[in-house]
Amino acid sequence: MSSTTKDYYEILGVSKDASQDEIKKAYRRLARKYHPDLNPGNKEAEQRFKEINEAYDVLGDPKKRAEYDRLGHQAFTSGYEGFEGFKDFDFASNFDFGGFGDFFSDLFGERTTFREAPLKGADLVMRMTLTMEEAFSGVTRPINVSRHITCPRCGGRGAESYDRCSRCGGTGKVGTRKGFFSITQTCPDCGGSGRRAIRFCTECRGSGTLLKTETVKVKIPAGVDTGSRVKLSGMGEAGRNGGPAGDLYIEIEVLPHPFFRRDGSDVYVEVPVTVPEAALGAKIEVPTLDGLTKMTLPPGTQGGQKFKLKGKGFPLPKGGGRGDQYVIVKIVIPKELDSKGRALISKMEELYRENPRERLVSRRW
Numbered sequence: 001m002s003s004t005t006k007d008y009y010e011i012l013g014v015s016k017d018a019s020q021d022e023i024k025k026a027y028r029r030l031a032r033k034y035h036p037d038l039n040p041g042n043k044e045a046e047q048r049f050k051e052i053n054e055a056y057d058v059l060g061d062p063k064k065r066a067e068y069d070r071l072g073h074q075a076f077t078s079g080y081e082g083f084e085g086f087k088d089f090d091f092a093s094n095f096d097f098g099g100f101g102d103f104f105s106d107l108f109g110e111r112t113t114f115r116e117a118p119l120k121g122a123d124l125v126m127r128m129t130l131t132m133e134e135a136f137s138g139v140t141r142p143i144n145v146s147r148h149i150t151c152p153r154c155g156g157r158g159a160e161s162y163d164r165c166s167r168c169g170g171t172g173k174v175g176t177r178k179g180f181f182s183i184t185q186t187c188p189d190c191g192g193s194g195r196r197a198i199r200f201c202t203e204c205r206g207s208g209t210l211l212k213t214e215t216v217k218v219k220i221p222a223g224v225d226t227g228s229r230v231k232l233s234g235m236g237e238a239g240r241n242g243g244p245a246g247d248l249y250i251e252i253e254v255l256p257h258p259f260f261r262r263d264g265s266d267v268y269v270e271v272p273v274t275v276p277e278a279a280l281g282a283k284i285e286v287p288t289l290d291g292l293t294k295m296t297l298p299p300g301t302q303g304g305q306k307f308k309l310k311g312k313g314f315p316l317p318k319g320g321g322r323g324d325q326y327v328i329v330k331i332v333i334p335k336e337l338d339s340k341g342r343a344l345i346s347k348m349e350e351l352y353r354e355n356p357r358e359r360l361v362s363r364r365w
């Protein structure tokens with residue numbers, strides 16, 4: 001195993017009565033100097049690095065160091081069966097991960113916190129379909145929401161009592177060797193928390209969350225349109241590690257209406273009128289999203305003419321009044337005529353003083 005005749009004190013360059021602190025400092029200084037990452041392709045550095053780690057594995061541990069002092073270098077490194085831990089001594093598996101992890105974070109000037117940070121819970125999205133009238137007036141509607149909430153019994157911790165994680169010793173991180181490279185990573189046993197549950201919470205059985213289905217009354221404000229999202233803060237999935245819950249978004253779909261057509265905050269409606277109403281003028285009733293309203297058609301109203309009913313549209317977003325309603329006139333002609341009707345209509349011909357297509361046909365093409 002040992003490829004050197006130097007004893008471990010010589011390798012680390014410390015005296016036999018060096019304190020544990022002095023040994024640790026010496027190890028760190030040498031490990032920095034001979035680390036393979038800093039000496040790529042340098043076989044000698046690689047060998048030194050291996051020796052340094054082998055020496056520190058023993059001298060860094062007071063129990064192993066005492067055994068080493070008692071037996072002497074030769075006896076220790078030639079395989080002494082009575083020494084616990086020595087028979088399967090191996091550079092890779094007995095490496096001092098704690099020390100090496102510290103060394104790494106020192107070297108790169110970062111001290112990562114491995115305990116998990118509070119995380120906001122996931123957002124939820126639900127769809128809601130409204131009629132145009134509901135979108136216009138706003139609506140309060142009950143919905144069933146199924147989501148995970150933080151367990152009220154354990155506050156999301158999942159356990160009633162804890163022990164220190166034995167794998168990482170409570171630090172939440174472990175080292176993994178890949179050849180001469182070492183990576184410090186989150187402890188897989190405790191997920192970085194550094195602790196292990198002894199007794200799970202009886203309410204959530206250790207998960208820290210409970211599935212809750214509840215009926216919530218959602219108030220949809222007036223004026224929403226297809227694609228609008230209404231946010232219910234904190235009604236999403238439970239947060240982790242004490243983080244806040246996510247939000248619930250209600251995504252709105254507004255159904256088409258049989259006769260109202262919406263364009264932003266404006267509303268369009270086609271209103272059929274009779275020939276006498278259009279020709280003579282009339283006061284007619286027209287529908288709005290508020291209900292019926294009266295409007296005056298002037299004499300000589302034409303088919304397709306557009307009238308504006310100010311402030312009769314949808315509420316403007318962010319308050320401040322309403323859009324407009326546009327009434328588009330559609331002149332309706334009687335479809336079936338008896339002889340009397342035909343006589344009446346043909347008499348109307350006299351009323352047109354000029355050919356209505358005059359402008360279209362006046363030119364020779």
Ligand SMILES: [Zn+2]
Binds near residue numbers: 172190
């Ligand atoms: Zn752990």
Ligand SMILES: [Zn+2]
Binds near residue numbers: 202208209
């Ligand atoms: Zn619980």
